[in-house]
Amino acid sequence: MALLTTELHPPDDYTAPAGSPAPARTDEAEVAIIGAGVAGLSAALVLGRSRRGTVVIDAGEPRNAPSPGVHSFFSRDGMLPADLLRVGREQLQPYDSVELRRARVTAAERVGDGFHLHLDDGGVVAARRVVLALGVVDQLPEIEGLRERWGHGVFHCPYCHGWEMRDLPLAVLGNGADGVRMARLATGWTRDLVLCTNGPATFGDEDHALLDRNGISVREERIARVEGEGKSVSGVVFEDGEVLPRAGVLMRPPFRQRSDLPAALGCALTEQGVIRIDEDGRTSVPGVFAVGDCASMMQQVAVGVGQATRTAIALNNELLLQATAQPSPITAAGALA
Numbered sequence: 448m449a450l451l452t453t454e455l456h457p458p459d460d461y462t463a464p465a466g467s468p469a470p471a472r473t474d475e476a477e478v479a480i481i482g483a484g485v486a487g488l489s490a491a492l493v494l495g496r497s498r499r500g501t502v503v504i505d506a507g508e509p510r511n512a513p514s515p516g517v518h519s520f521f522s523r524d525g526m527l528p529a530d531l532l533r534v535g536r537e538q539l540q541p542y543d544s545v546e547l548r549r550a551r552v553t554a555a556e557r558v559g560d561g562f563h564l565h566l567d568d569g570g571v572v573a574a575r576r577v578v579l580a581l582g583v584v585d586q587l588p589e590i591e592g593l594r595e596r597w598g599h600g601v602f603h604c605p606y607c608h609g610w611e612m613r614d615l616p617l618a619v620l621g622n623g624a625d626g627v628r629m630a631r632l633a634t635g636w637t638r639d640l641v642l643c644t645n646g647p648a649t650f651g652d653e654d655h656a657l658l659d660r661n662g663i664s665v666r667e668e669r670i671a672r673v674e675g676e677g678k679s680v681s682g683v684v685f686e687d688g689e690v691l692p693r694a695g696v697l698m699r700p701p702f703r704q705r706s707d708l709p710a711a712l713g714c715a716l717t718e719q720g721v722i723r724i725d726e727d728g729r730t731s732v733p734g735v736f737a738v739g740d741c742a743s744m745m746q747q748v749a750v751g752v753g754q755a756t757r758t759a760i761a762l763n764n765e766l767l768l769q770a771t772a773q774p775s776p777i778t779a780a781g782a783l784a
């Protein structure tokens with residue numbers, strides 16, 4: 448493998464030097480991981496420890512950046528998301544076959560048996576295998592006061608932030624079967640729940656009765672804004688000006704792929720919009736793997752870490768078995784000589 452030439456491992460804050468774009472160049476790697484969130488870094492750790500020449504290219508926009516703490520992740524409960532990633536990058540430092548690079552991959556194409564990735568710093572990375580660890584983007588509704596409280600008073604997952612909201616009066620913002628389901632699930636953390644449908648309810652009498660039996664009231668008025676001090680929530684304000692006092696808003700917005708690279712590479716998506724993979728992370732495109740939120744409907748740190756670990760092992764095994772099937776000698780690291 449040709450060695451990558453960039454500075455290994457960026458500093459802690461992981462920022463590119465101001466005003467000095469990296470010179471354009473072409474590098475080669477056995478594996479290119481696109482995305483250095485928890486999933487991409489987990490895959491990189493396994494590949495680094497496997498002596499696999501790996502470049503990790505990251506644009507630095509992890510999904511949970513607005514959150515004050517990562518929860519339900521064994522041994523790191525409550526850690527700042529940025530700190531978790533910093534530790535992840537630091538722990539890659541002993542593995543000199545791994546390079547972290549701060550850039551955005553703007554295009555990807557198959558070239559021969561591998562891939563060429565085009566970066567926004569003008570560089571090109573040629574890789575035998577690609578791991579997509581791109582994450583997703585939450586598509587928040589345009590309700591005043593909601594976006595700035597996202598990850599704090601407005602939260603998307605009771606398993607991530609429900610404990611902090613336990614026993615508090617909450618609004619569940621949702622409609623249809625999904626809204627009803629989310630309100631029912633929220634009863635595990637508080638019994639003071641109002642389902643706000645932000646327009647006429649799109650579920651039937653049976654669901655109304657079910658919610659009623661569980662003490663969950665329904666408000667169908669349109670929401671004008673969410674209000675509160677700083678990033679916290681004190682109420683939901685309807686269009687007629689009435690304030691519904693609430694200490695938090697639980698909602699699960701739709702999401703989209705963060706990048707159009709899966710489409711550009713021809714990766715099939717599921718009906719729900721995540722990359723279709725097999726149990727070892729293989730996409731529908733030979734040589735392309737996918738890990739983390741971009742390929743899963745169970746979008747949790749621990750799940751992404753586990754799935755990325757399994758995928759990296761499968762990928763590395765595949766390369767080792769391929770290499771040892773060749774008549775030509777192999778290096779100690781298993782790469783083709």
Ligand SMILES: Cc1cc2nc3c(=O)[nH]c(=O)nc-3n(C[C@H](O)[C@H](O)[C@H](O)COP(=O)(O)OP(=O)(O)OC[C@H]3O[C@@H](n4cnc5c(N)ncnc54)[C@H](O)[C@@H]3O)c2cc1C
Pocket residue numbers: 481482483484485486487504505506507508509510511512513514516517518519520550551552553580581582583585597598603606607608705706708738739740741746747748749751
């Ligand atoms: C507000 C909030 C709070 C959350 N809290 C929790 C919690 O407490 N516990 C929990 O388990 N889960 C939580 N989650 C879910 C968790 O954030 C995700 O499961 C996790 O971040 C997924 O990791 P990932 O590596 O797949 O993607 P991400 O963390 O989103 O990382 C993807 C990376 O890929 C990069 N990227 C994308 N496209 C390109 C490209 N073209 N070129 C280069 N780089 C690219 C991005 O810039 C980003 O850095 C939370 C989510 C949200 C929204």
